[in-house]
Amino acid sequence: DAGVTQSPTHLIKTRGQQVTLRCSPISGHKSVSWYQQVLGQGPQFIFQYYEKEERGRGNFPDRFSARQFPNYSSELNVNALLLGDSALYLCASSPGWVNTEAFFGQGTRLTVV
């Protein structure tokens, strides 16, 4: 069975540009969460979507946005990129909203220059 898949795996952008990252959850999973992992730190929660609705938002600026599609895949958008946005962006999927374990994708490494 396919796990959580993310694309692209690596990305280089210039300051001020916009980026879209994509995530396909495990088949049957309806919840997708996004995390940012800066080098040397633990992942930080950005968003969670369940059944196409935003269910949680972390402490990130409005430049970060996300959505979930009818097939439960998700996109994370970051506008007006800053150097500090350089990080590994992880997507996690879960079967449901509560009492379920999250499974992480391989991540997208974003470098802002």
Added chain:
Amino acid sequence: ELKVEQNPLFLSMQEGKNYTIYCNYSTTSDRLYWYRQDPGKSLESLFVLLSNGAVKQEGRLMASLDTKARLSTLHITAAVHDLSATYFCAVDMGGGSNYKLTFGKGTLLTVNP
């Protein structure tokens, strides 16, 4: 705000030795997770601890949870080189919601021959 603290942050061990990684968290939570991350890779789920006194073992790793002390431990027995990785503990917001995991900073484990 939920805070999760791991120690030590860096751990260099000799093969064959035992050691323990500690994870303290600041507010009540019923669920604690341990993940492993290899360099440049995603998070691999090791253990999910769901109740006070829970103990789980897999190979040379054993995890335990004391919800009253808000403490989890990851014990390594007779370390081998393949265990070299960064280990994270993570706690959810409690109440059965998994929508936001708060991670520790991670423990970088190096096992030397």
